[in-house]
Amino acid sequence: MKQKFWLSCGVMLLGCLLMLSGFLTDRSLLYIPGIMVFSAGILLEFILIRCPFCHRYVALYAPGKFCPHCGAELE
Numbered sequence: 001m002k003q004k005f006w007l008s009c010g011v012m013l014l015g016c017l018l019m020l021s022g023f024l025t026d027r028s029l030l031y032i033p034g035i036m037v038f039s040a041g042i043l044l045e046f047i048l049i050r051c052p053f054c055h056r057y058v059a060l061y062a063p064g065k066f067c068p069h070c071g072a073e074l075e
Contacts, residue, residue: 001074003059004048012041 015038022030051058054070065074 001049005045007044008041008048010041011039011044015039015041 015034015036018030018034018037019053020034022028046057049058050056051070051072051074052065053072054067056067056069058067058074060068066072067074
């Protein structure tokens with residue numbers, strides 16, 4: 001589950017870097033792809049960070065190492 005988390009964080013970071021580089025170089029063409037890549041990272045998190053048993057979204061900030069929905073132990 002942590003690999004999936006880092007994947008979504010990496011995609012969001014890439015989007016932030018694109019937006020920042022567009023801001024620093026004053027190229028507005030980098031804003032839109034940056035926003036799209038960042039949004040894809042958020043979407044990846046909602047798709048990938050799920051309980052392996054009940055397949056419901058598990059927020060990583062949830063306390064404990066158990067699914068708050070079904071009580072199964074998370075990775």
